[in-house]
Amino acid sequence: MSLLDLSIKELRNKLDNKEITAQALIQESVDRITELDPKLNSFITFDTDYVKSQVTDFQENQLLSGIPVALKDNIVTRDLATTCGSKMLENFTDPLYDATVAERLRTAGSINMGKLNMDEFAMGSSNESSHFGPVHNPYNLDYVPGGSSGGSAAAVAAGLVKAALGSDTGGSVRQPAAFTNTVGLKPTYGRISRFGVVAFASSLDQIGIFSKTVEDNAVVLEAIAGRDEMDTTSSVQEVPKFSELLETSMAGKKIAVPEEYMSDAINPEIRERVLEAIEVYRGMGAIVETVRMPHLDYVVPAYYIIAPCEASSNLARFDGIRYGYRADNTTDLDNIYEKSRAEGFGSEVKKRILVGTYCLSAGHYDAFYMQAAKLRTVIKQDFDVIFKEYDVILGPTTPDAPFKIGEHSKDAVKVYLNDLLTIPANLVGLPAISVPAGFTKEGLPVGLQLTGKAFDEVGIYQFAYAFEQATKYYQIKPEMKGGN
Structure with a gap:
């Protein structure tokens, strides 16, 4: 068994008991990245000298001491390039500071293995818009891993690192998690600081976490969550010991399944996996009932107005003068x-x-x-009504299975609709998680999404953990087939 097959807590125990060394663990991660990433293209920046410098000087006896992680390339890292998957920032190679999440990971003792590929400026749902080329899905290299955090998802799914950070503006953590058989959490807006994360849509953006298991995910959230004076939108809410609160009975818990989440627009195989998940919960004693979310049809139109509006403002700074790429052979200021x-x-x-x-x-x-x-407010009211009676909302993470690279290159609407079921949690700032829910007949992963009340990450972790332990889909490893 590879060391990277062990959980974060198992690795921490072995490290603390001197059964293994951090050097051996990190070398295994380096070896796997060197061997497998040429097929995946999940890393934009991978510098072994940078990695080795951390191994000789990391914080011991901390929550993540010696654990290999990696960060999406829109998270600023001191002395390591931050490109946002773009030509515009291709030469931003030496940032002077760390994003808060990068600093907290380092303080917790983790080893940053590098920066992960992404759709340019986090705009995309397939990781095909990156300036550095598309990322390939470890379960079939001919397919997309989802986006925009596709590099983060692929790196975790292929076992290159134990956990990775992404950003989630309209589903960019949960959708690639569903496509790669990983756990992807988008926490409550404000639970994690956004300081040092290159902004796309500031009222929607949130740092999220990829891992193979719910427990690993919870450990990382403990390390990076909490108030940050550098981000006035970060919350003062107490950060629980999430990983110690995972086990609870599902008996009597109430689960809402919006009928709109199970409509004919959902791929039949996806719907079948979700129906199977519902029976798993019922078998554990949970009460599952159908509800209505009448304004779901307005989610995508509202998002694709709000997000581009905020993006047009945030990206105005990249003008060739103050930040980013500057063209040659220009004649005047406007031409620059x-x-x-x-x-x-x-x-x-x-x-x-x-x-x-x-x-x-x-x-x-x-x-x-x-x-x-205004639509955003109406959609929030739909959630408020449901959460008066139910503990979580359950449904598929995505309406369709992973698709082939290039398959939807001329159909932007088809790609945008992949975010139909993930966007609502961003519009209203609620926590949501995607957990592995099985596979299609072609062997492509399917995700189950659970959405909870504000700051109830404990609750959605408990539901996700109960399902994970009952099904153990996370144990099915990718075969790296395809890619011919």
């Missing part, structure tokens, strides 16, 4: 702006900037952005 942004941004980013700028322009702000903001 035009050529630098035209050459520095990819097509998906340009598309969203243009949509956002249009929706915020005079004459359109009230008609588009304000209406989307």
Whole structure:
């Protein structure tokens, strides 16, 4: 058995008892990345000298001491490149500070193995828009791993690292987790600091966690959650010992399944896996009932107005003057702006900037952005009604299974609709988790999503843990087939 097959707590026990060394564990991670990542393309930056420098100087006797992790490449890391998967920031190779989550991981003793591939500026659902090429799904290399945190998902699924951080604006942790048979958590808005995370849509963005198991996920959340004076949107809520509160009886727990989550728009195989999951919960004594979420049809339109509007504002700083790529052979200031942004941004980013700028322009702000903001409030009211009676909301993480690389390259709407079931939690700031729920006939992973009340990460972890222990889908390893 590989050391990387053990849980974080098992590894910590072996390290504490001197049964293994951090050097041996990290070398195994280095070896796996060296061997497998050329097939996956999950890392943008992997520097063995940087890794070795940490192993000689990490914090011992901490929550994650000696544990190999990696970070999505929109999380700023001191002395290590942060590119956002873009040409615009390709040469941002020497940041002067760490994002709060990077600093907290280091303080907890973890070893950062590098920076992970992503859709450019986190805009995408397949990890095909990266300037550094697409990431491949470890369960079948011909398929996407989901996005925008596809590199993080693939690295964890393939066992290159024990955990990875991603960002989730409309499902960019949960959707790739579902596509790669991993656990992906988007916590409550404010649970984790966003300081040092390159902004896409500030009212929606949230750092999330990938792991193979619920327990590993909970351990990492303990290490990075909590108030940060550098982020005024971070919460003062107490951070529980999540990993010690996972076991509880499901008897009498109430689960809501919105009928809209199980409509004909959902792939039949996905729906079948979810129905099987419902029976697992019923077998454990939970009460599962169908409810209505009447405004779900408005989720994607509202998101694809709000997110581009905020993106157009946040990405205005990348102008070729203050930040990022500057074009050559320019004639004047306006020409610098035009050529630098035209050459520095990819097509998906340009598309969203243009949509956002249009929706915020005079004459359109009230008609588009304000209406989307009102819809956001209505959608929140749908959740409030359900949570008066139920503990969690259950459904598929995605409406469809992983698709082949390039399959939807000319159908943006099809790709956007992949976020239909994940976007609601971002719009209203609630915690949600995707947990492995089985496979399609083609051997492609399926995810089960659980959404909870604000700051009830303990609750959704308990539901996820109970299902995980009953099914143990996480034990099914990827075969790295395909890719011919």
